[in-house]
Structures are given as C-alpha cells and as structure tokens.
Amino acid sequence: MATSASPVLAGPGERPQGEPALPSWNDGLARQSIVDFVRRVTTTGSPDFVRPEERIAVFDNDGTLWSEQPVLFQAAFVIDRLKVMAPQHPEWKDNPIFAAALAGDFGAVAARGQRAIGEIVMVTHAGMTTEEFTKIVEDWIASARHPRFNRPYTDVIFQPMQELLAYLRANRFKTFVVSGGGVEFMRVWVEKIYGIPPEQVVGSSIVTKFEMLAGGPVLTRLPQMNFIDDHDGKPVGINSHIGRRPIAAFGNSDGDLQMLQWTTDNTGARFALLVHHTDSDREYAYTVAPLGKLDDALTEAEAKGWTVVDMKRDWNRVFPFEAA
Amino acid sequence: MATSASPVLAGPGERPQGEPALPSWNDGLARQSIVDFVRRVTTTGSPDFVRPEERIAVFDNDGTLWSEQPVLFQAAFVIDRLKVMAPQHPEWKDNPIFAAALAGDFGAVAARGQRAIGEIVMVTHAGMTTEEFTKIVEDWIASARHPRFNRPYTDVIFQPMQELLAYLRANRFKTFVVSGGGVEFMRVWVEKIYGIPPEQVVGSSIVTKFEMLAGGPVLTRLPQMNFIDDHDGKPVGINSHIGRRPIAAFGNSDGDLQMLQWTTDNTGARFALLVHHTDSDREYAYTVAPLGKLDDALTEAEAKGWTVVDMKRDWNRVFPFEAA
Numbered sequence: 073m074a075t076s077a078s079p080v081l082a083g084p085g086e087r088p089q090g091e092p093a094l095p096s097w098n099d100g101l102a103r104q105s106i107v108d109f110v111r112r113v114t115t116t117g118s119p120d121f122v123r124p125e126e127r128i129a130v131f132d133n134d135g136t137l138w139s140e141q142p143v144l145f146q147a148a149f150v151i152d153r154l155k156v157m158a159p160q161h162p163e164w165k166d167n168p169i170f171a172a173a174l175a176g177d178f179g180a181v182a183a184r185g186q187r188a189i190g191e192i193v194m195v196t197h198a199g200m201t202t203e204e205f206t207k208i209v210e211d212w213i214a215s216a217r218h219p220r221f222n223r224p225y226t227d228v229i230f231q232p233m234q235e236l237l238a239y240l241r242a243n244r245f246k247t248f249v250v251s252g253g254g255v256e257f258m259r260v261w262v263e264k265i266y267g268i269p270p271e272q273v274v275g276s277s278i279v280t281k282f283e284m285l286a287g288g289p290v291l292t293r294l295p296q297m298n299f300i301d302d303h304d305g306k307p308v309g310i311n312s313h314i315g316r317r318p319i320a321a322f323g324n325s326d327g328d329l330q331m332l333q334w335t336t337d338n339t340g341a342r343f344a345l346l347v348h349h350t351d352s353d354r355e356y357a358y359t360v361a362p363l364g365k366l367d368d369a370l371t372e373a374e375a376k377g378w379t380v381v382d383m384k385r386d387w388n389r390v391f392p393f394e395a396a
Numbered sequence: 397m398a399t400s401a402s403p404v405l406a407g408p409g410e411r412p413q414g415e416p417a418l419p420s421w422n423d424g425l426a427r428q429s430i431v432d433f434v435r436r437v438t439t440t441g442s443p444d445f446v447r448p449e450e451r452i453a454v455f456d457n458d459g460t461l462w463s464e465q466p467v468l469f470q471a472a473f474v475i476d477r478l479k480v481m482a483p484q485h486p487e488w489k490d491n492p493i494f495a496a497a498l499a500g501d502f503g504a505v506a507a508r509g510q511r512a513i514g515e516i517v518m519v520t521h522a523g524m525t526t527e528e529f530t531k532i533v534e535d536w537i538a539s540a541r542h543p544r545f546n547r548p549y550t551d552v553i554f555q556p557m558q559e560l561l562a563y564l565r566a567n568r569f570k571t572f573v574v575s576g577g578g579v580e581f582m583r584v585w586v587e588k589i590y591g592i593p594p595e596q597v598v599g600s601s602i603v604t605k606f607e608m609l610a611g612g613p614v615l616t617r618l619p620q621m622n623f624i625d626d627h628d629g630k631p632v633g634i635n636s637h638i639g640r641r642p643i644a645a646f647g648n649s650d651g652d653l654q655m656l657q658w659t660t661d662n663t664g665a666r667f668a669l670l671v672h673h674t675d676s677d678r679e680y681a682y683t684v685a686p687l688g689k690l691d692d693a694l695t696e697a698e699a700k701g702w703t704v705v706d707m708k709r710d711w712n713r714v715f716p717f718e719a720a
Contacts, residue, residue, distance in 0.1 A: 125593060202635055246595075259639040269449060270639030271570075272595075280635060282628040282654055288661040289654065291635050298636075304606040311526055311604060311615050312622075313637060315583040315594030330606055330613065337612040 093239050096232040096389040105379045109343040113319065114243050120341035124244035128318040130310060130331060133251035133258065135324040136347050137266060138229040141356040145225045146253050147178045149212050153196040194295035197254060198278055202291040209260040223393060226265045232387045237266060250274045250310055252302035252327055274313045276301045306331035329369045332378065344378040346370065351384040417563050420556040420713040429703045433667040437643065438567050444665035448568035452642040454634060454655060457575035457582065459648040460671050461590060462553040465680040469549045470577050471502045473536055477520040518619035522602055525614040526580060533584040547717060550589045556711045561590060574598045574634055576626035576651055598637040600625045630655035653693045656702065668702040675708040
C-alpha cells in the first residue's frame with residue numbers, strides 16, 4: 073500500500089522519500105492538486121495549516137470508491153434477494169415492478185420512479201433484525217459476482233482511490249464514506265475493503281425499532297425511510313453525523329454537488345474532486361450516472377477550479393486486480 | 397491526568413507502574429470491576445480479548461459525565477435564551493408556558509408535558525443556521541454560571557469520569573457520548589472538556605435543511621424534531637451512528653437502561669455501570685433524575701451484576717475544581 077507520512081513534495085515531477093505516493097496516479101494536474109493541497113494543510117506554520125482533528129475528508133461511494141456499472145451494486149443485491157425470496161411470493165409475477173426486477177431489469181423499475189424503487193428496497197431491506205440483515209449482506213457479498221469482471225463486488229474498487237485514502241490517513245486525515253447507499257448495507261464490508269470503520273460511514277437509512285424479546289433486545293428494521301443521504305441530504309448527513317465541516321470532498325455525480333459546495337464554501341484551503349468515468353476499455357464511460365447526471369457538477373467544477381479526474385488520462389491502473 | 401497504557405493490575409489493592417490509574421476512585425468493588433474488565437478485554441490471548449477497533453464505550457452525559465442539577469444544564473440554556481429573546485416577544489407574558497420558563501421554573505414547564513418542553517426548545521433551538529446556533533451556545537457557555545458552584549457549567553463535570561475516559565482511551569477504547577441532550581448543543585464543548593470529538597457524539601436532533609443562499613450554502617435549523625436519543629432511542633442512535641455494538645456503557649438513569657441492555661446482552665466480556673447520586677454534601681442526592689427515574693435501572697443492575705457507583709462511597713473527589 074502506498075502511503076507516505078511526509079507530505080513534502082516540491083512539484084509534480086519530484087518524488088517523496090521512500091515509497092512513491094499515489095503510484096496508480098499519472099503525473100498531471102489531478103495528482104499534483106492532491107499533493108499540493110495535502111502539503112498546504114499539513115505544513116506547520118503554513119497559513120493554510122489545519123490541525124489534524126479538523127482534517128475531515130468525505131468520499132462518495134458508488135462511482136467514486138467502487139464502480140456503479142452496469143447497475144448500482146446495491147441494486148444487484150436487491151435483484152438477487154428478490155430472486156431468493158420469489159418462491160415464497162408467487163404474487164410478484166403479476167406485479168410489473170417485481171416482474172421487471174426479477175427479470176434483472178433495474179432500469180425498468182427505476183423508470184417507474186422513486187416509489188417503485190422504494191417498494192422493492194423495503195421488501196428486501198426491512199422486516200428483519202439488524203443482525204439478520206448483516207448476515208444477509210455478508211452472504212451476498214461472499215457469493216455474488218460482478219457480471220463483467222466475474223469477481224466479488226468488493227474487488228471492483230478503484231485502486232487509485234484506495235491509495236488516496238491511505239495517503240490522506242498517513243497525513244492524519246480522518247476519512248468518511250458519505251453515500252446515497254444504505255448505511256447498514258455498506259457497514260458490513262467498508263472496514264475490510266477501505267479501512268474505514270463503520271462509525272465513519274454516513275448513508276441512507278430506514279427506521280429501526282428497539283424491542284425487548286424473550287431472547288434479548290433486538291433492533292427491527294421497519295419498511296419506512298428514515299433518511300436519504302443524497303443531493304441536499306449529504307450536507308445534512310455530514311452535519312448530523314460528523315458535526316464538523318469537511319476540508320476535502322470526493323464525488324462523481326450531481327448527487328455529490330451539494331457536498332462539494334458545503335465543503336469548499338469556507339475560509340482556508342479546501343479541496344473538491346470529481347471522478348469522471350471516461351474509460352470504457354478498463355471500466356465504463358458515461359456522464360449519466362445511475363444516481364444522477366454529472367452535468368451540473370462538471371460545470372461547477374470548471375467554474376470553481378475543482379479537480380476533475382479523467383479516468384483514462386489520470387489513472388494508470390483502475391482496479392487492484394489489474395497488474396501494477 | 398491519570399492515564400495508564402498498561403491495564404495489568406493484579407487486584408484492587410495493587411497499583412500499576414507509574415501514575416496510578418483512576419486516582420479519584422476509592423479502592424472498592426466499582427473501581428475493581430472497571431480495572432478487571434479492561435484487563436480482560438485488552439490482554440492478548442485472553443478468551444475475552446477484544447480487538448481495539450471493537451472497543452466501543454458509550455457514555456450518557458447528563459448526570460453521568462457532568463451534573464444535571466438543580467436543572468438540566470440545557471434547560472438552563474433554554475431559560476437564559478428566552479430571557480434574552482423576551483423583549484422581542486411581549487406576547488410571552490400571557491403564555492403560561494413561557495411565563496413559567498421566564499420565571500426560571502423549568503419544573504412548571506415540564507409538568508405541562510413534552511409538548512410544552514418542545515415549544516420552548518424549538519423557539520430557542522430553531523430558526524437560525526447551524527453556525528449561528530453554535531455561536532449562541534459558545535457565548536452562553538462562556539458567560540453562564542452554575543447557581544450553586546458559581547462556575548461555568550463546563551467545570552461542573554465529574555473528575556472520576558474524566559479519569560475513566562482517559563483510562564479507557566489509553567487502553568485503545570473509542571469513547572462516545574450518547575445523550576438525550578441536543579447533539580449540536582453538546583458538540584460545541586465536548587472536545588474541549590472531554591477530549592471527545594464532535595463525530596463521536598450521538599444525541600437528540602432537530603431537522604436541518606440545506607439551502608443555497610447568495611452568500612453560500614447554509615444549513616437552517618427547522619422547528620421540527622428529528623430524533624430523540626433517550627430510552628429506546630439510545631440503542632437506535634448507537635446503531636445508526638456507530639454501527640457497532642458497544643462493549644461498555646455508562647449511565648445514571650432509566651433513560652440509559654435500554655443502552656445498557658443493548659450493550660450487555662451479547663457474548664464476550666461486557667460492562668455496564670450506573671452512577672448513583674448519593675452525595676448531597678459534594679453534589680446532589682436523588683433517585684428521580686430530571687430525565688427519568690433510576691428505579692428500573694437499579695433493579696436490573698442488581699439482577700445482572702452491573703456496577704453501581706455510590707458517589708459518596710466510591711469517589712474521593714467529585715469535581716476537577718476540588719483539591720485532589
């Protein structure tokens with residue numbers, strides 16, 4: 073793992089002592105902007121110095137830390153769960169929403185709107201205890217395979233972003249996931265694959281209820297949304313969960329725009345980065361993400377000088393399973 | 397500050413090398429139970445060993461980390477705020493709820509029920525941005541004085557619990573506040589007085605709304621409850637915020653009972669402690685706390701062998717401002 077405790081880099085062409093930081097990042101503006109920012113906020117006596125406690129960095133997940141194609145991985149989970157549950161629900165065959173989902177056509181479900189998505193999400197995410205849900209997700213992660221790469225979904229993560237997480241932590245940043253995905257879906261595997269503990273994950277959630285049963289206390293997952301951590305919800309979730317304003321934010325779609333605005337609109341050195349998926353050979357090329365377009369965010373990035381990663385140009389390696 | 401990186405203590409009468417751990421705790425069952433628990437979960441190879449990442453300890457605040465008498469400190473904040481705001485609200489004089497609060501009689505407000513409390517809480521906690529609210533709390537903390545001890549409220553904290561926080565952290569526990577108090581009220585001062593960062597505070601909250609104004613993005617506090625982190629809400633808040641089950645929980649009233657049940661009903665070494673306020677000379681003696689009785693929790697503590705601190709017997713020093 074490429075980490076460097078020393079943020080000192082004189083310029084993009086120079087290398088720190090020891091292991092090079094960010095080996096999967098090509099030299100260029102994107103890599104340089106990261107290293108420059110880290111140097112500014114970690115150099116004692118610098119006007120932009122930020123004490124370690126305030127070095128909060130927030131990362132979107134889908135399309136930023138792991139892939140989100142050909143469908144959101146949590147949508148693949150929903151479809152697989154429906155298939156497992158279908159034999160007990162013969163009535164689903166006559167329901168166009170469930171029929172589309174069972175046929176693997178998440179796009180057809182999404183075309184019917186948020187309420188249709190909510191219906192299949194609740195059936196697969198509610199009605200059990202938190203511990204039962206964790207077990208369901210663990211089992212799925214262990215058995216499901218990405219359709220193109222034929223690997224566990226937890227392998228289909230971006231190597232350059234892994235290096236970035238490690239680089240920031242080596243420079244005493246605290247890294248958080250702030251995702252539209254379900255918080256209890258993510259917490260099952262975030263620690264193992266990103267080194268981010270469950271308590272540093274902010275996500276969407278459904279209502280849970282404490283119940284004292286004969287066998288002891290449980291938290292039961294109810295079929296009711298509690299919080300949607302996307303768009304306007306991201307700054308709200310950050311404030312509710314972290315209680316500090318981040319100094320660096322990383323995303324890939326318009327769903328992240330408000331988080332990037334909230335992070336950068338402040339005094340002192342602030343950093344925002346968008347991952348632009350431009351590489352159909354190694355990953356996917358798209359500007360309309362499953363969870364929203366990228367247009368507004370790209371426009372604002374240009375206006376405000378945020379860093380935009382061109383995946384094809386800026387990353388010499390996309391996935392950990394590729395040769396370095 | 398009494399901290400010890402070494403949890404090794406052979407018995408209650410012996411002292412670790414170097415600084416004594418928990419100097420404000422008298423030798424006795426309460427102190428011994430803490431030290432024994434920490435030794436069990438931190439000793440490599442012990443059947444009760446818990447890896448550091450899982451060493452989550454949760455602390456109630458009012459009556460556990462700081463005092464809650466003669467009124468909850470946040471109620472004192474509400475009353476002081478109403479007094480500041482009253483000249484702009486002549487209509488409050490004719491409203492029995494506001495008239496009682498302005499007279500400093502929080503008990504009379506509470507006697508009118510949750511809705512009456514909610515009304516004066518919303519008037520004082522909503523209708524401004526999160527940053528404006530932070531400034532209001534900062535100013536109040538800097539100027540308000542506890543009526544009996546004539547010191548800032550942030551001085552009226554329990555020295556033995558401060559030592560306990562430091563002792564647990566020295567043994568690689570992660571310490572969280574889990575309180576019925578307002579999360580944004582607490583986050584203003586928790587880091588400074590407890591060494592607990594804002595992101596490790598779980599509390600009650602009102603709804604906030606992201607808005608893009610001409611001057612930039614803000615989060616506006618709306619007069620609507622979002623979450624009440626008390627009783628059944630504590631395990632729900634722990635799950636939502638931390639996403640791991642704690643291994644140690646500390647409280648002082650029935651409002652903490654479910655948190656202690658949730659923490660202890662699990663395999664492996666688990667620890668629960670109740671602070672019983674028995675010392676009217678140095679602090680207060682009571683069994684009916686502002687936020688609920690202690691009866692059920694004390695009964696369950698006896699049945700389950702939880703540790704009960706008798707403040708008069710177990711603490712040789714209550715506040716940091718007393719001579720050691």
